[in-house]
Amino acid sequence: MTENIYRLPHQIVYYETDPTGKLSLGKLVDLMMLASYAQGKAVGMPEEKLNAQGHGWVITQHLLSVTRLPRRDEKVVIETKATAYNRYFCYRDFWLRDEQGEVLAQMHTAFVLLDLKTRKITRITSDVIAPFGPEPLRSIERLASPKRLEEVELAKDYRVRYFDIDSNHHVNNVHYIEWMLDVLDKDFLMEHEPVALNIKYEHELNYGQTCTSKVELLRSKDELTTLHEIYMADGTLSCSAQVTWR
Amino acid sequence: MTENIYRLPHQIVYYETDPTGKLSLGKLVDLMMLASYAQGKAVGMPEEKLNAQGHGWVITQHLLSVTRLPRRDEKVVIETKATAYNRYFCYRDFWLRDEQGEVLAQMHTAFVLLDLKTRKITRITSDVIAPFGPEPLRSIERLASPKRLEEVELAKDYRVRYFDIDSNHHVNNVHYIEWMLDVLDKDFLMEHEPVALNIKYEHELNYGQTCTSKVELLRSKDELTTLHEIYMADGTLSCSAQVTWR
Known part of the structure; x- marks a missing residue:
């Protein structure tokens, strides 16, 4: 049994860093999405195939935690795995590791499948999700929402x-x-x-x-x-x- | 004798493309600058070393021509070579090639060396430039300036x-x-x-x-x-x- 984790090696380049010289938060998420896209290609269910069928994955929420942001030239590995799914949501986990295998950042993401014509959420069918090997869930994960603003500064x-x-x-x-x-x-x-x-x-x-x-x-x-x-x-x-x- | 060309292989990723699905012009220049930075590291004169000495390269002009912009997932090679220099300018050439070696784009760039403290142009010394192997020039290249605007649309x-x-x-x-x-x-x-x-x-x-x-x-x-x-x-x-x- 395969563990269904996809690994993408990467070396941080200058335009991925911010004025502190470290990987910017936005580019970190870009790299994670890249690993997810690459896994789709590797398992034979690339985004292009999904799009051709009139569907597309849309992100509804990211929950990211960061231990340390890598610097320019640092070698890292981005790992991803589709962990679970139910009728309408697919949950995916991401890890950013340094060369020693230490976890630098971790992310949990919820996706829905969109009908590109009607722009409405559509049911996740097993042919779309099975190649990634996630566990089927009966329930919907209750992810905490961001706290709402009370006073704009x-x-x-x-x-x-x-x-x-x-x-x-x-x-x-x-x-x-x-x-x-x-x-x-x-x-x-x-x-x-x-x-x-x-x-x-x-x-x-x-x-x-x-x-x-x-x-x-x-x-x-x-x-x-x-x-x-x-x-x-x-x-x-x-x-x-x-x-x-x- | 080495030809002093540095080669950087790369695969185009989704966030380097624009709405047409092709590599954006800005990201193309980013990739070329990356090759130039990597050559600095490879020949033992990285940007960080130059910065520590109080100097930094600044671009004054790019002359770029494009035959075809590659698409997402396409494998390319970025080549660069410091071709010539005089007292105040260093000239560098770049080529973007596809997997068959065909030139997709070509760029000629003029750099000056800046004193990071005074923010003034400083003379290019041979210890800074010699590792890249460009030809010394007596003259300054006369690069055509962009035509000036007459009517803002x-x-x-x-x-x-x-x-x-x-x-x-x-x-x-x-x-x-x-x-x-x-x-x-x-x-x-x-x-x-x-x-x-x-x-x-x-x-x-x-x-x-x-x-x-x-x-x-x-x-x-x-x-x-x-x-x-x-x-x-x-x-x-x-x-x-x-x-x-x-």
Whole structure:
């Protein structure tokens, strides 16, 4: 019996790092998604095949924890495994390891399958999911939602640019993370390291649309947390997140 | 005698492609810069060593020509060679090749050496350049400048974001290309392919600064050209470019 884990070796390059010289949170998620895409190809169920059948995977939530972000030139391995699924959700785990095998970061992601024509969630059939070998579940995982903002401290507007959209004409989910963090100023981002990110995707933005990224800082004795919400121009919540810092 | 060409194999990944499914122009330049950085490491004159000596390479101009942009998953090789240098300029050539060895794109780049403290151009000494094996030149290459704009047709404002700056606290030169092209609308960018880019860097932008990216379209019987200029808030020209399309 195979353990169904896919491994992608990678060496961190300069444009994946932020001003601190370490892998940026957005690029970390990009690398994890890359491993998931590569596994699809390896098991004979690539995204292209799914798209040709009129379906596509859409991320609804990421739960990420970080021990240490690797630096430029560091060699790492990204591991991924589709752990479980039910009628409407597929759950996937990711690990980022250093050369010694130490876990640097870990992520749990929930996906739904979208009917690309109707843009509605569709039932996950076994032919789509079986090649990845996840366990069938009867129940739906109850993942904690990010805490909601009470008082907006900082806000900035962003416009979806041409290079933010991918070949499926969607905004790459990583840009939402960058729009959330960029609102915090440079000094904050240079002086703090993210330890955990819980991000939930609600409504997709499209090319040319503008959004407002809002943030609230919660400081307690032991912990520094930022709450993030991205709103579409009509007031619809597009995405929310909670980040813990050290 | 070695030919002093460095070769970097690479496979195009989804987040390097644009909505057409092909490698974006900005990411192409990123990959070429990566090959140049890797050569520095390979010959024992890495950027970090240069930085520790108080110096850094700065790009003044790229002259790029494109035959075909590779698609997601395509395997390519990026080649680079420092071809020549004089007192103040180093010239480097790049080639992007497909698996059959066909040239997909070619770039000629001029670099100057900056004193990181004074931010002034400094003389290129032989200990810095000799490991790369370029030919010494007596003269300075006369590279054609991009044609200047006469009538602004489209303009958009951009703000330098946290994730636009690298570990040297500079804006990655590739972002200027993205700010230039994003001004053109999606339909234009989906329907046309770049064949040539001439981009000249004049004044660096810093974190938090805003700029205006302006464009003029020149249509002749045989050719479609766009002229681009990026201005800082105080009216200083930061960067200009000329792109030919098919």
